[in-house]
Every structure is written in structure tokens, then in C-alpha cells.
Amino acid sequence: MDTLKQQLKEMIIKDLKLQGVAASEISDTEPLFGDGLGLDSLDAVELVVLIQKHHGVQIADMEEGQKAFVSIDALASFIAERQGSG
Amino acid sequence: MTQPNSTGNRAEVLGHGIFYLVLKIVGQLGAYCLLAPVVAVYVLCSRKIHRTTRPYLKRRFPEHGWLGLRLDTFRLVHSFGKVLVDRAWLGLDRQAKLHGEITRLEELQDIIRKGKGIILLTAHVGNWQSAFAHICSLPKPVHSLMHYEAEAVAKHYFDLRNEPCPFNIINSDGFLGGMVEATAALMRGEIVTIMGDRFLGKGPYVTVDFLGAQVKMPAAAYALASSTGAPIAVLLAAKTGRGRYTVHTWDIFSPKSTERAKREQEYTAWAGRFAGALEEYVRKYPYQWYNFFDFWSQ
Numbered sequence: 001m002d003t004l005k006q007q008l009k010e011m012i013i014k015d016l017k018l019q020g021v022a023a024s025e026i027s028d029t030e031p032l033f034g035d036g037l038g039l040d041s042l043d044a045v046e047l048v049v050l051i052q053k054h055h056g057v058q059i060a061d062m063e064e065g066q067k068a069f070v071s072i073d074a075l076a077s078f079i080a081e082r083q084g085s086g
Numbered sequence: 087m088t089q090p091n092s093t094g095n096r097a098e099v100l101g102h103g104i105f106y107l108v109l110k111i112v113g114q115l116g117a118y119c120l121l122a123p124v125v126a127v128y129v130l131c132s133r134k135i136h137r138t139t140r141p142y143l144k145r146r147f148p149e150h151g152w153l154g155l156r157l158d159t160f161r162l163v164h165s166f167g168k169v170l171v172d173r174a175w176l177g178l179d180r181q182a183k184l185h186g187e188i189t190r191l192e193e194l195q196d197i198i199r200k201g202k203g204i205i206l207l208t209a210h211v212g213n214w215q216s217a218f219a220h221i222c223s224l225p226k227p228v229h230s231l232m233h234y235e236a237e238a239v240a241k242h243y244f245d246l247r248n249e250p251c252p253f254n255i256i257n258s259d260g261f262l263g264g265m266v267e268a269t270a271a272l273m274r275g276e277i278v279t280i281m282g283d284r285f286l287g288k289g290p291y292v293t294v295d296f297l298g299a300q301v302k303m304p305a306a307a308y309a310l311a312s313s314t315g316a317p318i319a320v321l322l323a324a325k326t327g328r329g330r331y332t333v334h335t336w337d338i339f340s341p342k343s344t345e346r347a348k349r350e351q352e353y354t355a356w357a358g359r360f361a362g363a364l365e366e367y368v369r370k371y372p373y374q375w376y377n378f379f380d381f382w383s384q
Contacts, residue, residue, distance in 0.1 A: 009318060016346065017345055041265045041289060045309050045310055048269040063087075065267075
């Protein structure tokens with residue numbers, strides 16, 4: 001799980017092109033959107049695409065998005081759960 | 087919700103009732119005949135309607151004086167009234183049908199067949215129900231990203247026809263503006279329609295030039311296209327006769343954002359392209375763009 005969290009942090013920084021942010025600075029529990037990491041709805045679109053592309057997991061609707069995008073912890077659990085059930 | 091307790095609201099309810107009755111008895115043409123004098127009286131007596139139409143009409147017809155703008159207001163409100171009559175007629179009479187065409191249909195079908203999804207970017211023009219009749223005949227599920235009020239209107243329309251809504255509505259007031267669901271639909275190669283002309287105070291927007299002044303326009307469509315690789319087709323419907331319309335495929339383009347720092351600049355360029363298409367549309371159909379408020383001060 002820790003490896004997955006690290007991969008997610010690195011993916012967010014690299015593919016969302018976040019400037020001046022290191023993976024070590026992203027907390028596992030801080031919110032990804034709004035206060036916290038500060039991602040916005042435009043980033044959400046990219047994140048949905050990236051998660052499907054890199055992890056083969058689709059976030060299909062608002063309910064799943066709301067559950068998965070709480071934090072790095074939540075996102076990693078969501079992906080692991082989906083990969084496990086798939 | 088406002089209850090019909092004031093005299094004005096009661097008059098409005100009575101007016102709707104009379105139109106529904108005329109539609110039931112004599113049909114669309116009868117309602118059109120009733121519409122012209124009703125709109126004429128409204129335009130002569132109401133100051134409010136001129137305040138709401140003036141920001142657009144002054145920009146669209148800068149050369150028109152006091153009388154010209156009043157005539158323009160009549161034509162704009164009359165045209166909108168016909169759309170409302172058509173909507174009610176289609177809802178009340180199951181035999182009622184509008185006839186029309188969609189331009190560049192083969193190109194749209196080709197894109198859909200490639201499986202990348204497509205964003206149909208439209209605006210508050212013409213009769214959108216007519217556009218949807220065509221869109222829903224495309225060979226993939228259709229989703230419409232819309233806010234609550236429009237969602238209620240859409241549901242009401244299909245309730246009137248006693249038909250299931252032929253497209254899935256994604257509520258743009260939901261989590262992250264409905265962007266997650268719209269992205270997932272595009273990634274399944276499906277169709278997402280978005281109104282590109284009206285910024286409702288929520289979600290991402292950019293500022294572009296439209297009819298000679300700056301205006302905010304939503305940026306969601308460009309973000310979705312750029313991330314998913316789905317092209318954007320600008321679809322603008324126009325009423326061309328009593329029972330006829332054309333859905334124009336005005337433009338097709340594929341936005342691709344290069345880097346985060348340039349995102350706003352790039353979205354502005356694409357929204358400017360859409361605004362340019364809409365300007366061409368209002369030059370051709372000046373009385374079919376229905377935004378009855380100061381679009382430039384939103």
C-alpha cells in the first residue's frame with residue numbers, strides 16, 4: 001500500500017505538472033481538492049484519466065469520485081480494492 | 087420556490103393555461119396566431135423586457151435607434167415564444183413532430199466510431215429539444231452536463247410526452263461540477279453535451295471577447311477534451327420554418343493542453359473559438375439566441 005501511495009503522489013506531481021511540490025510534502029490524509037493539496041475540478045478530469053491509464057481502474061461517477069478523491073489514503077484504498085475485486 | 091400568489095404570477099399561470107388550451111384545440115398554428123398580439127402587448131407595456139434584451143441587442147445592432155431596438159425586442163421575444171409553443175406542442179401532442187437535419191452528420195458518426203468519445207458544445211439557441219432528437223439518434227449513449235434548473239426543464243419536457251428521458255443527466259451542481267462522471271462517459275467513448283455560453287457562477291471559466299466586449303464563459307468542455315482526447319463539435323440549432331429546424335455542426339476541433347502554467351491561456355483560446363462560432367451564428371440568426379439578462383456583466 002505504501003508503494004501505491006508513493007506512486008500516486010509521484011504521478012500527481014508529474015502528470016498534473018505541479019510546480020515546487022515534492023512527494024514527501026504530500027500528506028497521506030490531507031484533502032486532494034480545495035484546502036490541502038489545492039487541486040481543482042480541471043485536475044479531477046486529468047486524475048480520472050490518469051488512474052484509468054496507470055492503474056486500470058475507472059472512477060465512474062460522482063459517488064465513486066467523492067469516495068476516492070478524499071485523500072491519498074482514500075485513493076490508494078479505492079484502487080487497491082478495485083484491483084483486488086477485478 | 088415562488089408560489090403563484092401575486093397578481094403577476096396568477097396572470098402568468100392563466101396565460102399558460104390559455105396557451106395550453108389553444109394548443110389542444112387548434113394546435114401549433116393557432117398558438118402562433120395568439121402569440122403575436124400577446125408579445126406585441128408585452129413589448130409595448132413592459133419596461134423590464136427591454137432592460138433584459140438591451141445588453142445583447144445594443145451589441146448585435148449598434149446602428150439601431152430607439153424604435154429599431156423595440157422592434158428587435160419584439161422579434162426576439164416572439165421567436166422565443168415560438169420555441170416555448172413548440173416545446174408545449176411537442177409535449178402535449180404525441181403526433182407532433184419537428185422536421186430537420188443535422189449538418190456534417192457523417193463526420194460526427196466517424197468520430198464516434200473511433201471510440202474516443204465526443205463533446206457536443208452547444209448554446210442557448212434555437213430549440214434544444216430538436217437538437218436532442220438528433221443527438222439521441224447517434225450510436226452511443228448521450229449524457230448532458232447541466233445545472234439543476236435546466237435539468238428540471240428537461241425532465242418536465244419528457245414527462246409531458248410521457249416518455250423516458252433519452253439521455254442521462256449529469257448534474258453540474260454535484261461533486262466537482264459533474265466532471266468525474268463526464269470524464270468517465272467520454273472514456274467509454276460516449277457522448278457528452280455541454281452548454282458553452284452561460285457561466286453560472288460555479289466551476290472553471292475563462293474571459294473572452296464576444297460581440298465587442300469581455301464575457302465569462304465556462305471552461306469545463308476544454309478541460310474534458312484536453313484530458314480525454316475527445317474532440318469538441320460545436321452544435322447550434324436554428325428554427326428555419328414553422329415545423330423545421332437545422333442543427334448546424336458549426337466547428338469541430340481537438341483541444342490539447344500543453345502545460346499547467348499555460349492552461350488558462352489555452353482554454354481562453356478555445357473558448358474564443360467557440361465565441362467566434364456563436365458570433366457567426368447570431369449574425370445569421372440574430373433572434374434565436376436566448377439569454378435574457380446582461381450577459382456581459384455576469
